Structures are given as structure tokens and as C-alpha cells.
Amino acid sequence: MxxxxxxxxxxxxxxxxxxxxxxxxxxxxxxxxxxxxxxxxxxxxxxxxxxxxxxxxxxxxxxxxxxxxxxxxxxxxxxxxxxxxxxxxxxxxxxxxxxxxxxxxxxxxxxxxxxxxxxxxxSSALAVPAYAGIPVTHRGLAGGVTVLTGHETDAKHEGQIDWAQVGRSGETVVTLMGVANLRWIAGRLLANGLSPETPAAVIENGTTLRQRAIRGRLGEIADVATGAGVKPPAVFIVGAVVGLADRLEWRSAAQPLRGRRILVTRPQGQAAELAEAIRAQGGEPLAFPTIRIEGPLPVDPDFLRDRLNCADWLVFTSRNGVEHFFNQLYQAGLDARALYWLKFAVIGRTTGAALRERGIVADQMPPVYTAAELGKTLSSHVSGQSVLLARVADAPPELAAALRQSGAAVAELPVYRVEPDTRHAEWLREQLKQRRLDAITFTSPSTVRGLLGNIEGQLQWLAGVKIICIGPVTAEYARAAGLTVHATAANSGVREMVDCLVAEFRKD
The missing domain is CATH 3.40.1010.10 (Tetrapyrrole methylase, N-terminal domain)
Known part of the structure; x- marks a missing residue:
């Protein structure tokens, strides 16, 4: 076919x-x-x-x-x-x-x-009220729920909704997409038997960390919502159950990153841990990969064996390096047993954890997670020995130079490459132009380069956005590119990055 x-x-x-x-x-x-x-x-x-x-x-x-x-x-x-x-x-x-x-x-x-x-x-018809502490049914208050569309005009509604039935049902009324027609919808409910004193609520951006609940009485809710500047998406809820929200509201407003929208620029598949830590502090993480990882790079099995047989040390500078080195190893028909005589060094805690997942504990890790500190840590261990660097293609030369200066023979094994990811550039530009971002996190110089490529160098769009970097190398690169760096996490852990975000926003 x-x-x-x-x-x-x-x-x-x-x-x-x-x-x-x-x-x-x-x-x-x-x-x-x-x-x-x-x-x-x-x-x-x-x-x-x-x-x-x-x-x-x-x-x-x-x-x-x-x-x-x-x-x-x-x-x-x-x-x-x-x-x-x-x-x-x-x-x-x-x-x-x-x-x-x-x-x-x-x-x-x-x-x-x-x-x-x-x-x-x-459906938002059920989830949004729940996130605002409003059960759409409750014994003694509401034995059912009616879900309406509010996205149409009154003319288009003609004959589609039996407003008299809605008014006399005693059920909770949930209207989706009704912000533009809120006054008209409230008027129809009032005209068909509902009391102006009926509890009502409009929930904006429901279930997100930007959720906002506007509550009042049916007779006044349109004016209250207009005065509060409510915008779509929002859910309109009418019924006695709305009165339970004072006691059933379960989302804390005291979290330090509450309502902050924070861009996470890590590659696809690697943002979850940082995103979850931001969310735990009340922030809204927006996963936006500015780079993509391509690996493992092809390598001849005999060449790989020769590189390993000549090495005394195997050094990793990122979790990606660990992952794609082992993928190269497996594709060559080998596994961790082929590394039994080697000593291992990693740049930091996250990289070390990736190595432990493969059953190997690093012999050396610097106290500060930078390539420069890794070179210092290894300087007294590698003289007269062979070091194999399994890392990104076209990596900066400083680490290899420092190891050679310490008397080591250094070989490079490129295991992956980094490419810019611009698939969703239009979305990012719109977020920045509309001032919808509060902070951007960068974990490497390549993530900075990737973001600049997505915004075509329009640095003015970043005005008012806090820039948080992991490590001095990333921060220095960002400053050299014209960005204002507000805080730098000394080490590459998620906890350190989130601590920087919290400390920076507490200054406001």
C-alpha cells in the first residue's frame, strides 16, 4: 500500500x-x-x-x-x-x-x-470547583449538577437550554467558558427563580498555581468579577455548595513561590525534578527545553574498547554523559564489567547519582560542582595516568588542559551533542511579550544560548524577569551574553536552585 x-x-x-x-x-x-x-x-x-x-x-x-x-x-x-x-x-x-x-x-x-x-x-467542570474547595454535590445541599456552556450568545442559546428547568432543579450550576457572558447567564438564572442571595463563585485559571477564586452572591457576582478583572479561562459556579469553600479550601496561599511562573530550560525529559520542587513551593513551572540532547553518538566498538583499555580514569561531567556513555557501551556489546579496573570521577551530586544507578560509586567528586574544581580535585591523583573524558562533543577545553598540566594523558570520548531546540519559540516570545514570566532558570551555558536563539536576541523581552543560574560558569556566560543574573546556585542540585528562587522572590 x-x-x-x-x-x-x-x-x-x-x-x-x-x-x-x-x-x-x-x-x-x-x-x-x-x-x-x-x-x-x-x-x-x-x-x-x-x-x-x-x-x-x-x-x-x-x-x-x-x-x-x-x-x-x-x-x-x-x-x-x-x-x-x-x-x-x-x-x-x-x-x-x-x-x-x-x-x-x-x-x-x-x-x-x-x-x-x-x-x-x-473536566474543569468538576476539577476546578474541587481545587477551590467546592464539592459540586453535597448531601443536603445539592443532589445533582448541571453543566452549561457560556461561550455562546443569548440568541444562540435560544431553545438549547431550558432555563426554567435549570432554575427549579435545585442543582449546582457550573458554566464553562462563560466570562464574556457572565452577566447574561446570571440574569437568566435570576429570571428563572434563583435567589439573588444564592452563593456564587468565579474560578480563574483553575487547578493551576495561578488559580484565583472570586466569591459572592448571584445578584452581585457579575459586578464583583468585573471589578476583580477576571479573564478566561474561568469556571462559574452557582449553588449552596459554594458556601462550603470557606471550610474546605485546601490549597495553601503561604508558599514562598505562590503564583510565580518560572521557566525551566532543561532538555526534554530532564525538567521533572526541578519542576516538581518549584511546584512544591507554590510556583508554576513551565517546562520549555531550549536545547535538545542527541545521543549516543556512533562509535566503533573496537575504538571504544581501545579507549577503555588505555584508560586509568573515566571522568563524567554531566548526567547526560553517563547515560549516553553507557548506551555506547551497550551498543558495543559490553556492560559495566568491562570497566572493572577503572577509577571514576564525576563533577557533582547529580552526575554521581546517575553513575550509582549503574552500580558504580565515584572515587572523586569536587566540593564545588564545576569543571575547574574537578580539575583541582583530580590534580593530585592523575599524574602519569591516562584519563578518558566521556562528555559532550565540542566540550570546553579547560578541564582537559588542567588535567594535562597535572601530568595526565587525556583522551576525549564524545558521547552526545547539544543542539538548539526552537520548536516552540513562538509560544515563548508570546509569554515574554505579555509579561507572563517571573523567572527563568539556566543550568548550563548551552541553555542560555538556546533561549537567546528562541527569542532572536531580543533581550528587552527579558526586562523584569529574574534570571537564576546554576554554577558560576553558567552565570558568567549569561552575563557576557547581556543578561542580568539575579542569583547563582553554587552547586548543581535542585534544592540549591529552588533555594535561590525562594530567596530572590522574598526580596520583593
Missing amino acids: LAEERKGLVYLVGAGPGDPGLLTLRGRQCLEQAEVVVYDRLLAPELLDYAPPEAEWIDVGKESGNHRVTQAEIDRLLVRLGRAGKRVVRLKGGDPFLFGRGGEEALALAAAGIPFVVVPGV
């Missing part, structure tokens, strides 16, 4: 309401095998980590008031990708079949004969 005649498979996946932890296991499995991801807007950028690095991401740009790609165009895109034999994930906020137009996309696929799978998501 010709490639263009092959039929792929399209997964209509609900991404949940914003908190990346609410993506389902099935949704994650779909992303992990995706060849193409088609998304409206990336509610949680950490979802990037779940897709293969080679996956294509297509932003169809659907958000409130900005549908730069029409629904018909999206339908045709999914059909075209399916006919090309691709495994496609159509990633949609919340649940695809609850006001997500997933039914329309499924019908388009069915009409074209393209196989599809629906993966339900956690």
Missing part, C-alpha cells in the same frame, strides 16, 4: 484542566507514542516531556477570542495526518467530549474512514 494511502490512528485526548498531574495515565501513554501532537494551547508545558523528542507539535491556536485556525481546518488537518499513516494525538483541554468539539472532530474522522480513539480527560 502506498504511504499516502495508509491510514494512521488519531487519539482524541483530554489533557485535563491545567494541572499537569491531572493528565490520565492513558493520555500519557498516547503522548509517549505520538508522531504528531495537535494542540489548542499547551495548558501545562510539562506535557512536552511525555512525547518523543522527534514528535511534531502543531499549534492550532484555539483559545478564548482567538481562533486563528478554524474548526473546519482542524478537522481537515486531522484527516490529512491520518491518511498519511501518522499516530496523532489531538490534545484538548479538559475532556474532549464536554464542550471540547471532540464530537465534531470524531465525526470528521469517521466520515473519512480514519480510525480514532477517545481518551476522556478530567
Whole structure:
């Protein structure tokens, strides 16, 4: 069968309401095998980590008031990708079949004969109230819940919603996409029997760390929300259960990074630990890889054996170096037994942990996690010995020079390379132009270079954004590139980076 005649498979996946932890296991499995991801807007950028690095991401740009790609165009895109034999994930906020137009996309696929799978998501209709301490049903207060769309005008609603039934049901009323029509919706509820004293709430950016709850009475909620400057996305909740929020609010507002949006520039698949530590302090981590790691680099098995047989020391300067060296080793038909006579040195705690995962404990690690300190630490151990540096291609020459000056014979083994990642440059530029970022974290000079490439050197976009670096080398590179570095973590651990972020924001 010709490639263009092959039929792929399209997964209509609900991404949940914003908190990346609410993506389902099935949704994650779909992303992990995706060849193409088609998304409206990336509610949680950490979802990037779940897709293969080679996956294509297509932003169809659907958000409130900005549908730069029409629904018909999206339908045709999914059909075209399916006919090309691709495994496609159509990633949609919340649940695809609850006001997500997933039914329309499924019908388009069915009409074209393209196989599809629906993966339900956690809906904002239930999750957002829960994150604000509002149970949508509660014994004695509400025996049911009605979910409405507020995205239409009153004319379009004509005949679609039985407002009289909604008004007399006694159920909690949850309206999605209703900020623009909030006053009209409240008016319809009042006109159909609800008391102006009925508790009501508008939850903005629900389930994210920017969540904001505006509460009041139905008769005044439109004015209260307007005065508070509420913007989409937001969920409108009406009913007696809203009155429980004072006692059931469970999210702490006292966390030191509360509400701060922090860009994590580490490569895809390596941001999770730092992101989780930021989230634990109340911050909102935005995983945005500015570089990608390509490895292991091809190496001739005989050449690798010769390099190892000549070495006394094997030195690693990053977790990536450990990972891709061992991948080279395995591809050559070898394993850790081929290293039994070697001594090992690592640049820091994270690299040492990666080595321990392979059953090897480093013999040397410097007190400060820099290449210069590693050279000093090894200077009294390597004279007259052979050192093999397993690290990134085109690595800076200072470490090798310092070891040679100490009397060592030094050989390089490139195990991976670093390339810029600009797949989502447009998203980053928009975040910076709209002043939506509070801080950016850098873990290496290459992450700085990658970010500058994404913003095409427009340093003015970084005004007001705190720059936090790991290690003096990264900080010096950032300053030389024209960035204002606000804090530097002396060592490369996640804890040190988060401590710097907390200390810097406490100054405000």
C-alpha cells in the first residue's frame, strides 16, 4: 500500500484542566507514542516531556477570542495526518467530549474512514470547583449538577437550554467558558427563580498555581468579577455548595513561590525534578527545553574498547554523559564489567547519582560542582595516568588542559551533542511579550544560548524577569551574553536552585 494511502490512528485526548498531574495515565501513554501532537494551547508545558523528542507539535491556536485556525481546518488537518499513516494525538483541554468539539472532530474522522480513539480527560467542570474547595454535590445541599456552556450568545442559546428547568432543579450550576457572558447567564438564572442571595463563585485559571477564586452572591457576582478583572479561562459556579469553600479550601496561599511562573530550560525529559520542587513551593513551572540532547553518538566498538583499555580514569561531567556513555557501551556489546579496573570521577551530586544507578560509586567528586574544581580535585591523583573524558562533543577545553598540566594523558570520548531546540519559540516570545514570566532558570551555558536563539536576541523581552543560574560558569556566560543574573546556585542540585528562587522572590 502506498504511504499516502495508509491510514494512521488519531487519539482524541483530554489533557485535563491545567494541572499537569491531572493528565490520565492513558493520555500519557498516547503522548509517549505520538508522531504528531495537535494542540489548542499547551495548558501545562510539562506535557512536552511525555512525547518523543522527534514528535511534531502543531499549534492550532484555539483559545478564548482567538481562533486563528478554524474548526473546519482542524478537522481537515486531522484527516490529512491520518491518511498519511501518522499516530496523532489531538490534545484538548479538559475532556474532549464536554464542550471540547471532540464530537465534531470524531465525526470528521469517521466520515473519512480514519480510525480514532477517545481518551476522556478530567473536566474543569468538576476539577476546578474541587481545587477551590467546592464539592459540586453535597448531601443536603445539592443532589445533582448541571453543566452549561457560556461561550455562546443569548440568541444562540435560544431553545438549547431550558432555563426554567435549570432554575427549579435545585442543582449546582457550573458554566464553562462563560466570562464574556457572565452577566447574561446570571440574569437568566435570576429570571428563572434563583435567589439573588444564592452563593456564587468565579474560578480563574483553575487547578493551576495561578488559580484565583472570586466569591459572592448571584445578584452581585457579575459586578464583583468585573471589578476583580477576571479573564478566561474561568469556571462559574452557582449553588449552596459554594458556601462550603470557606471550610474546605485546601490549597495553601503561604508558599514562598505562590503564583510565580518560572521557566525551566532543561532538555526534554530532564525538567521533572526541578519542576516538581518549584511546584512544591507554590510556583508554576513551565517546562520549555531550549536545547535538545542527541545521543549516543556512533562509535566503533573496537575504538571504544581501545579507549577503555588505555584508560586509568573515566571522568563524567554531566548526567547526560553517563547515560549516553553507557548506551555506547551497550551498543558495543559490553556492560559495566568491562570497566572493572577503572577509577571514576564525576563533577557533582547529580552526575554521581546517575553513575550509582549503574552500580558504580565515584572515587572523586569536587566540593564545588564545576569543571575547574574537578580539575583541582583530580590534580593530585592523575599524574602519569591516562584519563578518558566521556562528555559532550565540542566540550570546553579547560578541564582537559588542567588535567594535562597535572601530568595526565587525556583522551576525549564524545558521547552526545547539544543542539538548539526552537520548536516552540513562538509560544515563548508570546509569554515574554505579555509579561507572563517571573523567572527563568539556566543550568548550563548551552541553555542560555538556546533561549537567546528562541527569542532572536531580543533581550528587552527579558526586562523584569529574574534570571537564576546554576554554577558560576553558567552565570558568567549569561552575563557576557547581556543578561542580568539575579542569583547563582553554587552547586548543581535542585534544592540549591529552588533555594535561590525562594530567596530572590522574598526580596520583593
